[in-house]
Structure formats: C-alpha cells, structure tokens
Amino acid sequence: MSVAVPTSTSSADQPAPPAAPRATRQWRFHLFVALLALALGGYVVSRLWRDPFQHAVAENVGDQAFFEWVLSYGVHLLHHGGDPFFTDLLNVPDGVNLAANTSITVYAILFAPLTMLAGPQVTFLTILTLNLAGSAYAWYLFLSRFVTRNRTAAALAGFFCGFAPGFVAHANGHLNWTSGWIAPLVLWRLLKMRDTAHWLRNGLILGVTLAVGFSIAAEGLFFTALAGGVFVIAWALSPVNRAEARTAWPKFTAGLGATAVVAGALLAYPLYMHFAGPQTFKGTGFNQRHYSEDLLSFFAFGDRSLASWAGLSNDLAANKTEETSFFGLPLLVLIAVSLVMLWRNADDKRRATLRALMIVGGLFFLISLGPRLRVADTETDIPLLYALLQHVPLFDAALPARYALVLVGVFGVVLAMATDHAARQADPKPWYAMGLVIALVPIFPLPLHYRHRAPEPRFIADGTWEKYVTDDGVISALPFAINVAADGQRWQAYTMARAGKEFRIPDGYFLGPDADGAEGKGRIGALPRATDWLFLRAALYGYLADLDNADRATARADFQRWGVQALFLPDEITGPVGPLFRSAVEITATDLLGQPERVDDVLVWRIRPGVDPVDR
Structure with a gap:
C-alpha cells in the first residue's frame, strides 16, 4: 500500500554513502523543516501574539472564547475533579454535554500547567501555533516515509498540507480543525497495519491513536478514517493488488479487531456521552445547506493569502473561517497536469495507488458540495450525493464544506510524487518548478487578522x-x-x-x-x-x-x-x-x-x- 517512489537505476548503481553521515544529514534536514514550520506557524499567528490578552482572532471571537474556556476547564479537572465530558459550570441548571462539543480534552489536560502559569489566552495561541507547525511537520514525515525518498519534495508537500488555505482559515479560532497532524499520524498507523508480523502491536497503537484523535478533533478523525477506509478498499480491489490484499487480509482484520477493542474501551464513556448522554442532540447547530461548498470556491483564493492581498478576494464561503477549499485555479491545473504525468509514467501498481487517491478525492469533493449544487453563491435544484447522507448518523453531525479538507491530503501526496518524479528525470525541465511557483505563491498565507476585546475586569x-x-x-x-x-x-x-x-x-x-x-x-x-x-x-x-x-x-x-x-x-x-x-x-x-x-x-x-x- 506504500506509494514510495522506487529507486532509479542510476541511483542504485552508485555506492551508498556511509550510514553515519547520511543519518546526520537526515536529522539536520528534519530539524531544519521543524524550525521552518514553527517559524511559519508563528508568523501566521504573529498579530495575536503581540497582545495575547486583548487581541482575539477577528473572524471568530466567540470560538476563541469557547476554547479558552475548555482549556481552563482542564485546570478545573486537575484541581477539583469532575466529569471531562459534562459540566454544570455553564448553562445552569441544565449543564453542557462537552462530549457533544469540541472539548479538546487531551489538550486541556496536557497544557493545564501552562494555562495555570500564563493563562488560557497564552495556551490558546501556543496550541494554535504548534498545530499549524506540527501539521506541516507531520505531513512531511509521513510523505518522506511512505510517498517519496526525496526529502525536499516531502517538505514542500508537507508545508502545503500544513498551511493550505482551508487550515489557515480554520486558524480563525479552531483548535480542533487546525490539529491537522492527526490525519498523517492516523494514516501512518493505518499503513503500518500491512506489517502482518506485528499485527497486534500495530492494532493496539492504532486504537490509542484513534482515542487521542477523537478527544481533540472527532469530526476530523471521522473524515480521516473514512478517507483511509475508502483508499484501502479501492487499493485492495485493484486487480494488481488483490493477491497481496488476500494474503494480508486475515492479520489486517485481526489488527483492526485489536484497534476496535482498545479504542472502544478508551472511548466507551465519551461515545456514550456523545450519543446518549444528558444534553445531547441530533445533528448540528448549523445549517448544513448554508455550510456547503460553492463549486467556484475551489478555483478561488482564501482571505488570508497573497492572492487576496493582491485583490483576488471573494465571498463564496459561509464565513472566513470556513474557506475550506479555495485552492486557486493555478493549483488545480497543476494537480491535473501532475496526475496525467504520473499516470503516463506509472506501472500497474502505481496506477492502482493513483486510482485510489483519485477516488478518495472525487468522493470527498462531491460530498463537500452539499445536498444541492451551488454555483456563484446561487443554489440550484440539482441534487447531489450529500442529499442521501445528510440524515445518516455521523454524516448529519458534520458540515459538508469541511469534507473538502481531505483534498488537502490528496493534493499533498500528488505534489510529493510529482515533484519527486520531475526531479528524478535525467534532463529535468524547468516547467514543473515554474508550475509549483505559479500555483503555490498565490496561496502563501498571511498573518491572521485580530480584533480588540475587553480586558479582564479587576x-x-x-x-x-x-x-x-x-x-x-x-x-x-x-x-x-x-x-x-x-x-x-x-x-x-x-x-x-x-x-x-x-x-x-x-x-x-x-x-x-x-x-x-x-x-x-x-x-x-x-x-x-x-x-x-x-x-x-x-x-x-x-x-x-x-x-x-x-x-x-x-x-x-x-x-x-x-x-x-x-x-x-x-x-x-x-x-x-x-x-x-x-x-x-x-x-x-x-x-x-x-x-x-x-x-x-x-x-x-x-x-x-x-x-x-x-x-x-
């Protein structure tokens, strides 16, 4: 199931460099990517860092206040005890079901010492910065391990994934959705399930990973699990992979059984609270038809991008936080050209991988459009796939537009593969490098806007x-x-x-x-x-x-x-x-x-x- 690029003949004929210097160079590159990711994350959040106590994200003051409350509730849990998934501190006398909200429990507990020391305002910005940087770095590690040996290609694609327009938009207040590092971590553990010799260990680790991911970003975890399942099924059904899939199937399913046991044990109470606990509810508190992607939004540019700074802005999203696609026309053209280039030069196994990626991307693109096709901010009468899914459990609790975020991972894999392929040519042509510049520079992120908020009263x-x-x-x-x-x-x-x-x-x-x-x-x-x-x-x-x-x-x-x-x-x-x-x-x-x-x-x-x- 790995999509790693095979070593070229020319490189295979060269003597391997000594192991120690190669490992040193690798760790230096890892450190360089990590520091660059952290610097870029800090740059995006820089205007908020100037005054953490009176600056709030301009587009989502309410959500920042909510997450600061949740982080403070982590301190309450450590000092006073209580239920991590239900509280009577809000909404007296009925209380609030935190399992049915984005309660980021792991973050709240893990960062409780920082919250006590510096306040939830500082903790909020710290997690937001680390989320953006960690997402880029996690995708880099995933891509360099499973997609390409070209670390530069993996870093480029990793930074695209971590700072894609949709995730920068969600940096307007959402600590759950900016936790983009969860997706590559879960996918890494899913691909490790192919190691049938260690099926039990891998299954147990995946179960713990899912439990952690649920407590931080349940909706994003659902998308990741769905995308991973669709990819695995599409890959396994390809004729060229069926024999390998049949061989791995018994241990793979046994490992998934271990995953289900561990995740079920760890999540039994939170899942009960989420679906059947007090003050739970059906669906979501938002209009799903309103929070659907406009077809033209995929070709447009996000609010916090260089293209928008140059005047190419729009109002195609429900709000600035929900600009979940907004890839821009140049990037879509580059992805299409990359897929054609990779397909023409791929063997049957590589084509099976590309086909599975395209199925995942096409499915999530279609779901993100919502129950009715919307074009140029006008809803048509044309029904789409989500019309059949909008009342199905789990699907009814997610906003359709957010499914477009899965395309970030799909595009990242394609960019890593295509960049590696272009770099390995005997006579590399500059056209692909030019295409990367034209596609990625317009969506380079700008710092988040901030808004003044009232200081804490004496x-x-x-x-x-x-x-x-x-x-x-x-x-x-x-x-x-x-x-x-x-x-x-x-x-x-x-x-x-x-x-x-x-x-x-x-x-x-x-x-x-x-x-x-x-x-x-x-x-x-x-x-x-x-x-x-x-x-x-x-x-x-x-x-x-x-x-x-x-x-x-x-x-x-x-x-x-x-x-x-x-x-x-x-x-x-x-x-x-x-x-x-x-x-x-x-x-x-x-x-x-x-x-x-x-x-x-x-x-x-x-x-x-x-x-x-x-x-x-």
Whole structure:
C-alpha cells in the first residue's frame, strides 16, 4: 500500500554513502523543516501574539472564547475533579454535554500547567501555533516515509498540507480543525497495519491513536478514517493488488479487531456521552445547506493569502473561517497536469495507488458540495450525493464544506510524487518548478487578522467577585454569555485557570439541544429566555425595552431558575465586531433591578431570591 517512489537505476548503481553521515544529514534536514514550520506557524499567528490578552482572532471571537474556556476547564479537572465530558459550570441548571462539543480534552489536560502559569489566552495561541507547525511537520514525515525518498519534495508537500488555505482559515479560532497532524499520524498507523508480523502491536497503537484523535478533533478523525477506509478498499480491489490484499487480509482484520477493542474501551464513556448522554442532540447547530461548498470556491483564493492581498478576494464561503477549499485555479491545473504525468509514467501498481487517491478525492469533493449544487453563491435544484447522507448518523453531525479538507491530503501526496518524479528525470525541465511557483505563491498565507476585546475586569482578576456569591454559586456578567457576547464566559474561564474559588453562569457559548429538558436538534447556546434576550438585545442593537411588571415577574422567575446571586456590568463589553452597547445594557439593568453598586471597575446588582426586582 506504500506509494514510495522506487529507486532509479542510476541511483542504485552508485555506492551508498556511509550510514553515519547520511543519518546526520537526515536529522539536520528534519530539524531544519521543524524550525521552518514553527517559524511559519508563528508568523501566521504573529498579530495575536503581540497582545495575547486583548487581541482575539477577528473572524471568530466567540470560538476563541469557547476554547479558552475548555482549556481552563482542564485546570478545573486537575484541581477539583469532575466529569471531562459534562459540566454544570455553564448553562445552569441544565449543564453542557462537552462530549457533544469540541472539548479538546487531551489538550486541556496536557497544557493545564501552562494555562495555570500564563493563562488560557497564552495556551490558546501556543496550541494554535504548534498545530499549524506540527501539521506541516507531520505531513512531511509521513510523505518522506511512505510517498517519496526525496526529502525536499516531502517538505514542500508537507508545508502545503500544513498551511493550505482551508487550515489557515480554520486558524480563525479552531483548535480542533487546525490539529491537522492527526490525519498523517492516523494514516501512518493505518499503513503500518500491512506489517502482518506485528499485527497486534500495530492494532493496539492504532486504537490509542484513534482515542487521542477523537478527544481533540472527532469530526476530523471521522473524515480521516473514512478517507483511509475508502483508499484501502479501492487499493485492495485493484486487480494488481488483490493477491497481496488476500494474503494480508486475515492479520489486517485481526489488527483492526485489536484497534476496535482498545479504542472502544478508551472511548466507551465519551461515545456514550456523545450519543446518549444528558444534553445531547441530533445533528448540528448549523445549517448544513448554508455550510456547503460553492463549486467556484475551489478555483478561488482564501482571505488570508497573497492572492487576496493582491485583490483576488471573494465571498463564496459561509464565513472566513470556513474557506475550506479555495485552492486557486493555478493549483488545480497543476494537480491535473501532475496526475496525467504520473499516470503516463506509472506501472500497474502505481496506477492502482493513483486510482485510489483519485477516488478518495472525487468522493470527498462531491460530498463537500452539499445536498444541492451551488454555483456563484446561487443554489440550484440539482441534487447531489450529500442529499442521501445528510440524515445518516455521523454524516448529519458534520458540515459538508469541511469534507473538502481531505483534498488537502490528496493534493499533498500528488505534489510529493510529482515533484519527486520531475526531479528524478535525467534532463529535468524547468516547467514543473515554474508550475509549483505559479500555483503555490498565490496561496502563501498571511498573518491572521485580530480584533480588540475587553480586558479582564479587576472585579474578576482581583477576586472581589467572591464577596457577592457563595461557594459554587451563580453570578453572571451582562449580557449573559453567548457566541456573539462571550465576555462573561471568558471571565469565568480566567477564574477557573487560577485554580481557586469558582462560580457558575447561566447560558454560555456551546452546542446543545433545541428542546427544553429533552433531546432535540442542535442549537447554539441555551434555549433563550425573556430575561437573557432582554439584555442581549440591548447589547447588540442598543434596544431599550419599555419594561412593565410582567417583565419584572418574568425576570424574577428566570433568576430563581438560574439561582443567580449577582449580576455585574464591566466598563467595556465586546462582541464579534467590537464594542457592544454598554449604556443600553446599564439602562436596562437599572430599570429592571434598581440602582447598582460601583465596585472596582464594574457595576454590581445583588439578586435576592424571591424578591421582585421592583422592590429593590
């Protein structure tokens, strides 16, 4: 199943260099690639590193706040114990099913010391930088081991995979999707399953790998497993490989059995929580038809690319974070030419590998287009494959456009093979090198945009809040936390990261069921209530409601349900595009709750259980 390029006759006739100098050169090259990948990762995230505490990814402030919360929850788990896959710190009193969210459990635990030392803001940027660099390096190692002996070709293709437009786009807040190193690691362990002499060991290692991958990027792991399975089946069904496949089949399946046992044991509880635990849900909280690829997006350029800087931008994606393809026309032409060149010069075994790659690429391309063909931002009536898959379990919990990310790996393998082939020619022609420049320079990444966000109030940082709430009591910033107003969830996260006294909050940014007290379809955040909507509407739009006694009675009931003991309003509140309407929130809160106390740099309203706000 290896696609490694065979040694040419000319190179085989040359005496092999001494083992020690060759190994030294290899490790030096490995180190050079690793440092270059780390430098490029730091460059992409550089604007955020200038001020980790007040700079947030401009395109996805809410998701960054969510992941900072999850990283802080890792500190909570180490100091206070608890369930890694369910919490009652958010969405009081119902709680949140973290297994059904992107809870990056391994990262949260592994980086907990850094989170305590430097804060979740620094941990977030550290993981984001390492994810981008590690993805490029992991693909380089995979390609140099299984695809080509030409380390330069493997490095070039590895950097394309790690910093492809789709993954740079997901660097806008997604620690799960930027964990692109999971795919080459899983594929490496899958290809090692061909070693029938060590089937048990390989099966056990693959099982542990899958468990780790699930806890970081379950959706990406599903894509990788699906792509790997399609490739293996397509490769094995090729006539030239059937004999080898039949020979390896018994031990291969036995190894997969060991994988299933290990992965099943490690993931039994998380899988139960994901599919049947409290506050789980069906599908996703997003419109799958909206998050489908436009056919023209494959030919377009991403927002954070040199081509976009030169004016070749577009609005073909659902948002800037979901620009999952955007390879650009030159790269697609180069991939097509590369496949033709490789096919013409391949033997039957190599053609079987190329055919399997094309089947994987074609299948995931088709799925990424969603249930209806979309062209130039217009949805047509032409049904596609995903129309049959959108209600199938697992497929219903993934966004179609993201399937295009699998093409990054397919294209990376093709680039490595084609670059190696062009370099091994007796009389190398410059046309392929020119093609690489024309195709890859336009998609070279630019640093992520950043946006200012409110600094942590002294009321929270200095622990003054502890005077207004009992142990594990409920206190909330205004407006109540949600993806478009996530400051309140950030303040809770920063408190958890200090491993001291904690508080709980109503609402929050997460995915949960759309039915109160029962499993339903997914939605963003808690089910809205009159009181939280009252404050959110004021914050987002500056809307001032004409409150009456019925509104106050509703607020009293909501406060009792949440068990809120105090509300506070910082001097600055921020949302996804900048400052929110703080004055409107203050007027609304004062009208509803009476005059506040000025404490440090916040306004505080105490909530007495059972007391109507008008009596304050």
